Amino acid sequence: MPPTPDKTFRDTCDLLVIGGGINGCGIARDAAGRDLDVVLVEAGDIGGGTSSASTKLIHGGLRYLEFYEFKLVRKALAEREVLLNLAPHISWPLPFVLPLSEDTRPGWLIRIGLWLYDRLAKRTSIPNSSKIDLRRDRAGFVVAAKYKHAFRYWDGWVDDSRLCILNAQDALARGAEIVTRDGVESAFPSDDGWLVVLESGRELYARKIVNCTGPWAEQVAQDVLGVEDAPRLNLVQGAHIVVPRIGRQEDALMLQQPDGRVVFVLPYHDRYSLIGTTETAIASPDESGATDSEVDYLLDAANRYISRPIARDDIIAAFAGVRPLVLEEGKDARETSREWLLHDHAGTEALTVIGGKLTTYRLLAEAALKKLYPETRAWTATTRLPGGDIPVVRGKSARDAFLIWRAALVERFADYDPDIVVRLANVYGTRAVLMLEQGLGRNLGGIFETELDYLSAEEWATSAEDVLWRRTKLGLSVEMATVTNIESWFAKSFGASYTSP
Numbered sequence: 001m002p003p004t005p006d007k008t009f010r011d012t013c014d015l016l017v018i019g020g021g022i023n024g025c026g027i028a029r030d031a032a033g034r035d036l037d038v039v040l041v042e043a044g045d046i047g048g049g050t051s052s053a054s055t056k057l058i059h060g061g062l063r064y065l066e067f068y069e070f071k072l073v074r075k076a077l078a079e080r081e082v083l084l085n086l087a088p089h090i091s092w093p094l095p096f097v098l099p100l101s102e103d104t105r106p107g108w109l110i111r112i113g114l115w116l117y118d119r120l121a122k123r124t125s126i127p128n129s130s131k132i133d134l135r136r137d138r139a140g141f142v143v144a145a146k147y148k149h150a151f152r153y154w155d156g157w158v159d160d161s162r163l164c165i166l167n168a169q170d171a172l173a174r175g176a177e178i179v180t181r182d183g184v185e186s187a188f189p190s191d192d193g194w195l196v197v198l199e200s201g202r203e204l205y206a207r208k209i210v211n212c213t214g215p216w217a218e219q220v221a222q223d224v225l226g227v228e229d230a231p232r233l234n235l236v237q238g239a240h241i242v243v244p245r246i247g248r249q250e251d252a253l254m255l256q257q258p259d260g261r262v263v264f265v266l267p268y269h270d271r272y273s274l275i276g277t278t279e280t281a282i283a284s285p286d287e288s289g290a291t292d293s294e295v296d297y298l299l300d301a302a303n304r305y306i307s308r309p310i311a312r313d314d315i316i317a318a319f320a321g322v323r324p325l326v327l328e329e330g331k332d333a334r335e336t337s338r339e340w341l342l343h344d345h346a347g348t349e350a351l352t353v354i355g356g357k358l359t360t361y362r363l364l365a366e367a368a369l370k371k372l373y374p375e376t377r378a379w380t381a382t383t384r385l386p387g388g389d390i391p392v393v394r395g396k397s398a399r400d401a402f403l404i405w406r407a408a409l410v411e412r413f414a415d416y417d418p419d420i421v422v423r424l425a426n427v428y429g430t431r432a433v434l435m436l437e438q439g440l441g442r443n444l445g446g447i448f449e450t451e452l453d454y455l456s457a458e459e460w461a462t463s464a465e466d467v468l469w470r471r472t473k474l475g476l477s478v479e480m481a482t483v484t485n486i487e488s489w490f491a492k493s494f495g496a497s498y499t500s501p
Ligand SMILES: Cc1cc2nc3c(=O)[nH]c(=O)nc-3n(C[C@H](O)[C@H](O)[C@H](O)COP(=O)(O)OP(=O)(O)OC[C@H]3O[C@@H](n4cnc5c(N)ncnc54)[C@H](O)[C@@H]3O)c2cc1C
Pocket: 018, 019, 020, 021, 022, 023, 024, 041, 042, 043, 044, 045, 046, 047, 048, 049, 050, 051, 052, 053, 054, 055, 056, 057, 058, 059, 182, 183, 184, 185, 212, 213, 214, 215, 216, 220, 224, 236, 237, 238, 239, 277, 320, 321, 322, 323, 324, 355, 356, 357, 358, 359, 360
């Protein structure tokens, strides 16, 4: 059992993690489990940066094979199996259909790519790829009749913002302090590490610092840590749109575009499809937001393939995130490697983390800790994340075991509407049991008071936006009245100290 969380404020720590995206949360969890005294400081909400605006795939990255990134793809494919076991309530294998078209990559090239993709790493929960005839296959209902053939292959899906939260929760449970909504303003080298000043004025000493501020990393290295060797970033925005579900089948679509890019259409929370992404160079992470031309690009990209076209009026939500890529002179965003870089700042006890993928965050955390604390040992590959401790079923994948467990939960709590039990299990995993046992309290329009108690006490939620868009995706479906109810609930619970963001 992890030790009881210590929620007191530290004035010293071994390791200060700046940034509560997936990389910061992953490093904080790993470090706390190695008995280091860790403080993580996040300027906004946990996962509020790029890590809630990704395409949400746990994937090797089929298209990176085109750029001969075999090492990266192999590493990510092996990690796909590991991650699918750690939190089976928020992650699962997902089939992809890749229609063949005459004016894009030839079928034989894709066949070779998929042959490699199937074999680059060991698989236990992911099936083989296969060629399909769209005139006979279920995917033929969604794809326009002019496309006759396709490949079906498998990758993984994960709820990105919840993955951050689960890592932060486990870091806390293992003794880390997690500070949200208080950025690191400045840090000064001292005899024994760093004197760190937060925006709130709080000061603390940290022996080492790891800068995990994603798209802000260059700026933070330069302006907050004051180092002269800040790494150079290439900031590339990716936009997504959410529309009503395109087809009922479980397949995602991987759609090749005439410009050589690929766009995904993914099943998203039962009733929706998520379409993304673009690659648009931007100058500052604070400028991000889906542009009109990106939205047009995504609509065209989907309409090029699907049988029932979609239009601007169908869009329910749009969001954009910024890839913090390592600057490689002379390469465009598509060609730039998704490998991470761990950048030591000469003469200081500080490391800046850049690049990487959601898929490889756990490996990145291990690599960072190997650099910072070579004497400590890796442990996170098999230890499940909070809520992911579903009983193992022999011969079944972690996801199938979750589905069996969830069906039993619906039976056990037969007094509840089964849709509610399923939703809570999908979001909170085994932690839903306590809520159901305790009773859910008032229904505030699709979300319950007990959930809000839990989200504010255990998941650092402080607003309707945190709750509806990052802790859950209920924002896609609830009425405006629910937003007002949640804001009133926070105002009542936190009194005068509460200000709506
Ligand atoms: C459009 C898009 C799609 C993607 N899709 C996928 C995918 O499908 N699969 C995959 O594996 N990867 C994907 N990625 C990559 C992945 O999302 C990123 O690599 C990852 O989220 C980066 O996480 P991070 O922790 O480095 O940065 P972030 O999540 O951006 O976290 C940085 C945090 O630092 C905080 N911060 C900044 N300044 C300060 C300060 N002074 N003090 C304290 N905190 C500060 C910010 O508030 C922010 O929360 C995608 C990326 C993009 C942009």
